[in-house]
Amino acid sequence: METIVQGLVLAGGKSSRMGTDKALLTIEGKPLVYRLAGQLLERLPAVAVSVGPPERESVYRKAMGELAGRAAFVADGYPDCGPLAGLHAGLAAAPPGYVFVIACDMPAMSPALFDQLAAHIGSGADVIHCEGQPFHALYHTRVAEAVRGALESQDYRVMGLLGRLSTVTVEPRDEAGRTTAFTNLNTPDDYRAFSKQKEEP
Template sequence: MGKYPIGSLILAGGHSSRMGTDKALLPIGGKPLLYRLIQQLSKLTREVTVSVGTSQREAIYRDCLGGLGAKVGYAVDRYPESGPLSGLHAGLSSQLEGYLFVMACDMPNVSEELLEKLMSHKNSGADVIHVTGQPFHALYHTRALRPIEAALQQGDYRLLGLLRSMDSFEVALPENSPSGLFANLNTPVDYEAYSAEG
């Protein structure tokens, strides 16, 4: 069990079209990026769920994660081909009532300081607690399922637009946060630059 009484969700159901290969499986320090994120999040949170898109991808990830894969929950999209909003919906639908710490699988850096700051506002009653302009590295309450499902049914997949329409609480980044906290490995150039930094 991790340090904080909360579950976490990694969104890993996208097509990785700009990368040209599955971003969740990019090797970082000899292990798939997804493996590294699960290791970090399992130290911080009660449980880790991976939103996988399809059951075929779940099988691939279980394989690549080895023994670690059995300790993870998996959520399959109910609204296929609908972007990260669909993964968020699937992940939140698999949880009991409460908050989940949500990350994307292409964000290699986890900040305990930020999670602690977000958690300090969990009594705010907000559906989402996040850093201004950042939909991930955020806490989403299962209450957010209703507006998320409504947006999916309307075919409106814009996550930041949805954030603005929901009851959200915005926090400032902790002063000691690393500069690349919200780095995304979207393209081969991003991945090469991140790998070069070590």
């Protein structure tokens, strides 16, 4: 029976629309990369952070605080190639099994949706995800070779990659879980709105 071997936080992107590194934005006083790693470690045995260029590792280690010692940090082997490069780095470094992948601009993991996705591990699919959503999803480590092929072909579309793989598509049972999982902080307005929501009683 396959298992989920770790979580993967995709960080290290250019964050051009936000204007600052999204992984370092603070929510309730903690950087997003810390917040997400902590949520993953509550349910998974290990977590990795894809840092983008190697020089970003020290920045993320500092932001992770006491969680840094429980995390692996992987640098992109294909610089400036977007989230696909971080996905490849994380999958290639992980032990065999499924990896739960979340982007650093998705500020909250949905435990309910995670459990729903994990229920399909026995399917043997390459990827278990929700329609139109490449992250907050389970990827098998064997997909690393297909991701490398896409990068070598300079095809950086994650959804394009999914179209070439064996996938299971899950329809979230819980609308609140969908909203939680697929909230994205792409712009300063997104960040302000989410922060305000977290501050409300």
